[in-house]
Amino acid sequence: METEVFRKHKWGGVTLKELEERINRYIVWYNTTMRKRSLKGVSPMEFRQSLGLALAA
Numbered sequence: 526m527e528t529e530v531f532r533k534h535k536w537g538g539v540t541l542k543e544l545e546e547r548i549n550r551y552i553v554w555y556n557t558t559m560r561k562r563s564l565k566g567v568s569p570m571e572f573r574q575s576l577g578l579a580l581a582a
Contacts, residue, residue: 534547555569556568556569556570557569557570
């Protein structure tokens with residue numbers, strides 16, 4: 526997250542609320558969209574679904 530989010534952006538003038546929203550969007554993206562080589566090319570959500578695990582609400 527540090528490399529993908531924090532180091533790629535300029536943070537001057539960003540409010541705490543905006544920072545929280547950006548972090549939340551990153552977490553959602555990471556868990557639902559980002560393909561992981563260690564999970565054989567699927568996202569963490571797809572991997573959990575393939576195992577039949579329920580998703581946390």
